[in-house]
Amino acid sequence: MSKLLVTIDDTEFEVQVSGQPDADGFIAVVVNGESLRVAVSSLAAPEQIEWALVDTRPYEMIVDHDLRWIQSALGRHSVQVRDLEANVARPVSGDGRLKAPIPGIISRVLIEIGQRVEAGQPVLLLEAMKMENEIIAPRAGTVLSLNVRLGQTVILHEFLAEIG
Amino acid sequence: MSKLLVTIDDTEFEVQVSGQPDADGFIAVVVNGESLRVAVSSLAAPEQIEWALVDTRPYEMIVDHDLRWIQSALGRHSVQVRDLEANVARPVSGDGRLKAPIPGIISRVLIEIGQRVEAGQPVLLLEAMKMENEIIAPRAGTVLSLNVRLGQTVILHEFLAEIG
Amino acid sequence: MFKRVLVANRGEIAVRIVRTCRDLGVTVAVLYEPGDMGALHVRLADEAYLLSSPHGYRDSDEILAVAKRISVDAIHPGYGRISEHPGFARACEEAGIAVIGPGSTALEQVLDKVGVIAQVRAAGITTTQPSTRSFGPDESDALVAEAATLGYPLLVKASSGGRGRGTHLVREPAQLLDTVRRSSSAAQAVYDDNRVYLESVTLPSRYIEVPILGDHHGNFITLGDRDGSIQHNTRKVVEEAPAPGLSQELREAIWGTALQVARMFHVRGVSTVEFALEQDGTYRFAEVKPRVQVEHMVTEMLTRIDIVREQLYIAAGKPLSYTQDDVRLRGHAMLCRVNAEDPWHEYLPSPGRITGFRLPGGPNVRVDTYVYAGSEIPVRYDSLFAKLVVWGATREECLNRFQRALQEFQVNGVQTNLGLLRMIASDAAFVAGVYTTEFSRHHLLKTPPPSENLRDLAAVAALAFIGRTRAARPVTPTAFTSGWHRDSRRLPQ
């Protein structure tokens, strides 16, 4: 059984999930003490969830790959999940690794290895769909590694550089 | 390089295929001595082919899993391919294995193991989409194995029984 | 208007009804069998209730029980069994729940198809000639005698139910009893009633349908006419509106007769009055279908009226939103049923997972479907999974668009009849608009398609062969992939 603290927008819910789907395909979930039967289109990865059925209520949905938000027909809700048992929250920022926030083409490289950068300083330009996107240093430090070169095509979440 | 004899409807073609796609994505194919550049949407399996481009001519197509036919916008063409080098034609009929020609539910079992059957005798009924489909013995012989029971759901190409 | 409607069906017709309810802001509840949990009609509904009965969507008792439990104002059964079940309609009426349909009394009347023809004939309308009564499948001698009186060719039809199921053409006496047996067993399966009747038929003829709207206040209007002559086992395959080549005088005469019939039986809601049209211009009343049909999409395309919405309004007691003069029949529309089946293999059904799915688009093209890439066409239900309809200002414009849209429609993972539909749309008789119920698809399936591009296809086949050989080797021994499928099956007709 899992015990989670789920925050949707600004509302907190204590959620308990026990076991596997029953014969009808529902999983028993207790939210703030209330029992619900929940079915989702995929139990594998968030981004594969396309619909859910909670008791008798169907939802069309899109779930962020990193589970930062859930989009239903009405709009986008922010999500935070904390595992109360593992007692480990999702790690917060501070990491110096840069990954590609979108797929694209590296249209400018503004740093080199060993260079000192300030937090907020532009380090790369990534071109996608006729727009240039500035990638900035998430923290001050030294460029430890630089894994891309000018003109290179990068995929989503590809590791670009590290600042430490 | 492969040398093949390809029969489309009733017309035979000698086809030579050499190597991998070029930089533009085309493969060099010689048909009856004429050079063509061919690109297809998938080189993996026939049923994954959705389009082809032959020189400047685009085709939307569906190709049978067993390569017995190709369907283009105009209709369905029968296909036979023989590898001239391996010198092995596609095996012909005569096999006593029965597989499910469609997915469905076994609605009647008309044989048992060890029973003698004649060619053409109904052996199983397979129900799908509100229709019953009779599966008949492809040859005379004895029922060597029977792998399904009444009410069982079978998938496409599932092995049902063998007559030998 | 209703606040909450229960849809008692699945597949594309359930999706269709859900859409209209949402368009109207009506809360829509649906039902599902366990295997249908993620089906589109469920995904798009406001509420979804699991059917626990082993009869699932066909269990009228459980449907009514759910409807009462959740307090809906109305039930929309779509088409099929529940829509033609007078007992269900009456039970709903007694429970104070509106049923989208003609009302239990009218339903009972029009489902007695032999009786309807007698009444219509008594009113002085030319009808088809049915047998004097219905027959059980074991009344062989009586059937043979009756058939001899009527003469051949004739149709065997299910006594209950208005669907194509159970209707078969018999050209010669030798085929009669075998056909009766098949028809009767289909009728038993679909309508719980194994009785059949016979109907004299003149060949060639055309099948003309007149869609009708009628309200609780005695108003009836027609929405033009359609031609449903192109059928497969008497199920319509391709349909167009208006029926091509009718004189305006004949057309209006048929409309008038259709209205007269609808009024005679007080058929509320949407219905279709169907006629056999002979080559000399004689049109014979055949039957009344008191429910929405697949073919209504053609009418929607001509009139731009949402017919499901009109059904709901009428059932809620509203007077018709249109007078006859308001109905503008502009242009031309063509529709086809897209089925998961293989016409080149005796129409073998082909359920399975849709791996590729691309709809045609552009102006005046519409597809209604319950499937999408990655979804499953289930084994247990009908093979119809999509309806394509196109519109054009003229028949020619419509035809060109129909051909193009069919070429554009791509489905992978299951076999479909799209290849055959493309051939029908290009067939000379269809193009000329001079076809009848004798329109034959057999020559289309047997003749290889015209192609100056066989050489190109040979090149593609070669690449497919090489790809297949490469891919197949590691997983399957060659012997296993060969031979078994040839002649190893035969289908009941």
Next chain:
Amino acid sequence: MFKRVLVANRGEIAVRIVRTCRDLGVTVAVLYEPGDMGALHVRLADEAYLLSSPHGYRDSDEILAVAKRISVDAIHPGYGRISEHPGFARACEEAGIAVIGPGSTALEQVLDKVGVIAQVRAAGITTTQPSTRSFGPDESDALVAEAATLGYPLLVKASSGGRGRGTHLVREPAQLLDTVRRSSSAAQAVYDDNRVYLESVTLPSRYIEVPILGDHHGNFITLGDRDGSIQHNTRKVVEEAPAPGLSQELREAIWGTALQVARMFHVRGVSTVEFALEQDGTYRFAEVKPRVQVEHMVTEMLTRIDIVREQLYIAAGKPLSYTQDDVRLRGHAMLCRVNAEDPWHEYLPSPGRITGFRLPGGPNVRVDTYVYAGSEIPVRYDSLFAKLVVWGATREECLNRFQRALQEFQVNGVQTNLGLLRMIASDAAFVAGVYTTEFSRHHLLKTPPPSENLRDLAAVAALAFIGRTRAARPVTPTAFTSGWHRDSRRLPQ
């Protein structure tokens, strides 16, 4: 009519043109860059030619060379750079190839936007107030002075080209030069011309567009009007027709003025005359767009006229197929652009593979798109991948259907603006039809959506979390999936 047409574009507009050519039985050739080989416009064409130039679809010389080599009768450039390239149009005319467009002379004239306004104003028509001339991005002092004369707020617009690209609103002097720099660099990239001009703007106002058809024989007709006030960075997001809330008198006055302008410049083919409408009813001519637009789908839905077909007919020298009286403007239509972008993340573009794709359906719903499940939205091109348009007999019916269709449209694998579009369609100002160009999407993005179902979403989030944790563990160390994405990027507006 033409026998063979070359489509010089890609994406949904290329697919759109291919469809009409096929509907007309015209042989259609297309072009493709190496990475676009399996793109839909290629798959659906009769012939496809590889562009070898590194400039690809933007290389007018290679396009003309292919057109000459394969001897086409006409070139349809869709919209975008090639459609607004007078040099290209003239070279085609000299080569005896028809270009679908207004003709090189008219094109040259209407692209000089400051000059057009001067001429229109000289004819006694109220116009927006442009700067006295165009400016290079480095003429800072002159720009600041001119802006002070015009007054704020004002628009910075690209001197060449009629697309939204390069157009930006400036509310305060402090923003001017930064905006000019951005506008100028966009104009340089899109039109090879970095000059901009300024235009005085009154806020709030509305953006009213009048689509026009004109032929070689001096016939001009309007196809009603549209409201394009809801924009993002001055690109239209949602559009409807007719423009809501105009009196018939005002509407007809605007149509009349639009016709007068189109005639003044002899703009053949399809064009749009655009106006700023102020709250006191003053309407000011703003510009002429001499080409097909995304927004023409709204007009097609009202009139049922295939506008691309009319373009081809007109370019072939035919007189208009419609008189003004033939054009019937029935009902109401709404359209939106569906883009691969994330409105909640500063409109971050989101190319990638479409893993799930399900179109809305039902009566009077149309989607034009070049993508399908399994296809790729490329990195290199525009983020627009689909256009949704719906029709209703009344604005209310249309609005309900628009909301429903947006809810039904499902895309997985890339981020889209569908969530935002749903919010716009439900926003009180949009529902009431009383919005202006000041319509703000910001509050929509910032306010969490209303939901009585947060508890249900929490349950789903919990299951997603557990599934993700399970799936993620074997492949990726936890540290690797965390932290980096927060604040690690910033976008140039």
